[in-house]
Amino acid sequence: MIEDIIRLNSLYDYYGKLLTDNQKQSFYYYYRMDYSLSEIAELIGISKQGVSDNLKRATKELEFYEENLKLAKKSTSIKGFLNQIESITSREDNQENIEISNLVKKIEKELED
Structure with a gap:
C-alpha cells in the first residue's frame, strides 16, 4: 500500500499537470495531505462520490501516461x-x-x- 502511494506521488510529479483541476485537487489533498474523502468534498465543493471518481480517474490517467511515456x-x-x-x-x-x-x-x- 505505501509503495503504491509512493509510486502514485512520483507519477503525479511527472504527469500531474495533465490532470483536470478537480483531479489535481482531489489527488493532492488525498495522497499528499492525507485528507478524507469527506474533507476533500467539502473543501472543493463536490460530492464524496465525485472525489472518489476523481481519484480513480486521476490514478488511471497517471498510470496510462507512465505506461506510454515511461518518464518515471x-x-x-x-x-x-x-x-x-x-x-x-x-x-x-x-x-x-x-x-x-x-x-x-x-x-x-x-x-x-
Whole structure:
C-alpha cells in the first residue's frame, strides 16, 4: 500500500499537470495531505462520490501516461546509471574524474527540477 502511494506521488510529479483541476485537487489533498474523502468534498465543493471518481480517474490517467511515456521509469534508470558513474569516478581522485563527478551532479540536479 505505501509503495503504491509512493509510486502514485512520483507519477503525479511527472504527469500531474495533465490532470483536470478537480483531479489535481482531489489527488493532492488525498495522497499528499492525507485528507478524507469527506474533507476533500467539502473543501472543493463536490460530492464524496465525485472525489472518489476523481481519484480513480486521476490514478488511471497517471498510470496510462507512465505506461506510454515511461518518464518515471527512464528517470529512475538514468539516476541509477549516474550513481554507478559516481561510484566509479570516486575511486581515483584525478582532475578528469572530478570533472565527471561535477557533470553527474549537474545532471542529477536537472533530473530533480
